[in-house]
Amino acid sequence: RKEVEQDPGPFNVPEGATVAFNCTYSNSASQSFFWYRQDCRKEPKLLMSVYSSGNEDGRFTAQLNRASQYISLLIRDSKLSDSATYLCVVMIAGKSTFGDGTTLTVKP
Amino acid sequence: DTGVSQNPRHKITKRGQNVTFRCDPISEHNRLYWYRQTLGQGPEFLTYFQNEAQLEKSRLLSDRFSAERPKGSFSTLEIQRTEQGDSAMYLCASSLGARGGGDTQYFGPGTRLTVL
Numbered sequence: 001r002k003e004v005e006q007d008p009g010p011f012n013v014p015e016g017a018t019v020a021f022n023c024t025y026s027n028s029a030s031q032s033f034f035w036y037r038q039d040c041r042k043e044p045k046l047l048m049s050v051y052s053s054g055n056e057d058g059r060f061t062a063q064l065n066r067a068s069q070y071i072s073l074l075i076r077d078s079k080l081s082d083s084a085t086y087l088c089v090v091m092i093a094g095k096s097t098f099g100d101g102t103t104l105t106v107k108p
Numbered sequence: 109d110t111g112v113s114q115n116p117r118h119k120i121t122k123r124g125q126n127v128t129f130r131c132d133p134i135s136e137h138n139r140l141y142w143y144r145q146t147l148g149q150g151p152e153f154l155t156y157f158q159n160e161a162q163l164e165k166s167r168l169l170s171d172r173f174s175a176e177r178p179k180g181s182f183s184t185l186e187i188q189r190t191e192q193g194d195s196a197m198y199l200c201a202s203s204l205g206a207r208g209g210g211d212t213q214y215f216g217p218g219t220r221l222t223v224l
Contacts, residue, residue: 004150032211043199043215044151087150091211094139095164098150 003027004090006099014107017078021102023088024070032091033064035073037084038101044087047073078106110134112216114200120222121190128186129219133202140183141213142175143199151199157183158205190223197221 006023013019025033033050048055050062050071061074075082085101113132121127133140138159143151154173155165159180172190177183187194197220201213 008148034212043217045215046212049212094156094158094205094211096141096153096213098143098152100148100150 001026002099003097004088004099006086006088006102008100008102010103010105012105012107013078015078015080017106018074018076019078019104020075021073021086021088021104022070023072023099024068025088025090025097026069027090027092028066028069030069030090030092033062033071034089034091035060035062035071036087036089036098038087039084044098047086075104078104080106080108082106112200112202112214114198114216114219116219117217118220118222120224122224123190123192125190126186126188127190127221128184129198129200129221130182130184131200131202131216132182133200134214135181137202137204137214138180139203139205139211139213140177141201141203142183142185143201145197145199145218146195154185187221190221192223195221195223 035047036044037047038044050064054063059076063072083106085103087101088099115130141156142154145151157177172188175185197218199218201215203211203213
């Protein structure tokens with residue numbers, strides 16, 4: 001079993017749709033959690049950190065459930081520019097473990 | 109541009125040759141990370157430095173791989189006796205090394221290695 005698991009997708013949604021991604025992690029000692037976005041053949045870029053209380057940044061909402069060891073990302077009102085691979089990241093004491101990503105394609 | 113830079117951007121080599129990559133982090137960042145990424149996979153952790161100290165190295169990393177950060181600034185990653193399985197994108201990232209989590213990493217554009 002991988003330390004961090006994501007549904008690879010692909011998720012194909014129309015513009016304006018709401019889409020949710022989940023990510024599970026196996027190490028209960030994990031300390032920090034992030035969502036990164038990666039465009040094709042580009043480097044990953046931070047989308048948002050994930051806090052225990054949940055956090056929102058515009059159309060994006062991230063949630064953390066420590067008891068069940070998963071994090072989620074909700075994207076509302078999808079835009080064409082949201083098409084990318086979304087990587088879940090879990091960190092313990094400086095070591096980061098990435099999921100393999102979930103691919104999203106938003107279509108007109 | 110004060111972001112993370114990596115050189116070279118592309119490297120083609122023959123099997124058995126040694127290669128070295130360089131990463132220049134964001135200047136005030138204490139931590140520097142190396143990852144390897146292949147198609148369809150997320151970045152795979154290789155090693156990281158806190159200033160000049162190498163604090164962790166992946167068990168997946170063979171003895172052919174070595175990384176240094178001699179003055180706590182730029183870092184080099186060397187692969188000796190390259191194999192075709194080493195073909196991948198090698199990513200470097202840096203961060204402030206915040207305590208208590210929330211340590212945001214900023215990635216460089218990567219070095220794409222092709223081993224023939």
